[in-house]
Amino acid sequence: MALNQAVYEEVTKIFKSYLERKQLRKTPERFAIMEEIYSRTGHFDVESLYISMKNKNYRVSRATVYNTLDLLVDCDLVTRHQFGRNISQFEKSYPSRQHDHLICTDCNKVVEFCDPRLYNTQKMVEETYQFKVIHHSLTFFASCQKENCENFGKNLAVYSQRSVHD
Amino acid sequence: MALNQAVYEEVTKIFKSYLERKQLRKTPERFAIMEEIYSRTGHFDVESLYISMKNKNYRVSRATVYNTLDLLVDCDLVTRHQFGRNISQFEKSYPSRQHDHLICTDCNKVVEFCDPRLYNTQKMVEETYQFKVIHHSLTFFASCQKENCENFGKNLAVYSQRSVHD
DNA sequence: CTCGGTGCAAAGCTTTTGCATCCGC
């Protein structure tokens, strides 16, 4: 899996800056985990990330993976999702933009979409309740046609990262 | 906690009908759990429901609570939420209307809101991806900035620096 | 009477914690 060099450098800079600001140590494990995440595409859970690193003979523990994920989420390099019942799903934050999710209730595949109009709802909520919104999570659970389900990822993948209003 | 008689009768009818349709038994435990849920207000988790019934000296097991909650969710009498990391939160479906949630990131307070404009986003998603939406989940995570919030004033500076639209 | 449902406890699974060791600073 090739790693985009420009993205990798930018992300490394952000992570280093974050660790310095928080006076945390720049350990090789932390950067190895960050690199592994940014060499992946799509969503992943802790176990698959841990297994991937083990398969590459990298000596790392689950505890460190959990710890580092917390840091990466805290500095906005990784986003945490709670699609299912128990396990947390993660996703790198760059270079993808703000988006929400459409999950097929039949095949569990995830489509990403974006609707800027959601910002109107956010502003309304902030004004009505006097809250300051940090982030949001919008997920549609939907069923697709069978033929559509079979074509999943072939035709729609092209649009998955785009805003529907582009 | 007084129980609204009209709601109770309606909900009982729906649950009985569902159990008959699925050829499941109408056990006293199932109706006791349904009644306990509908005598509550707001959100709850499995453990607090279980403790409540134990405190009323009702002989019930966690396994039955979990099993019955699955049934109640399946027949739309109860809604399942996944706000936090691990535990599922539940909420009775009637008589409240469709709504979404605003959760304080400092004190975990839950506010319900409704914005019909979200339906525009749903229709757009359905048309764009040819999906049939079953249900959705929208949650804003926000700071309530109230004096009674346990972290009042601590993180406001940090929050105000962030923007939702990067 | 049947066999689905229940209570109880043990097991399962994800995540957190304790502790000795390691290593960034």
Added chain:
DNA sequence: GCGGATGCAAAAGCTTTGCACCGAG
């Protein structure tokens, strides 16, 4: 060298499962 970070394993916390008994149909 100090104290934070790590690996490992044990523990914690929510949920599911196995099993013997109970009771709805």
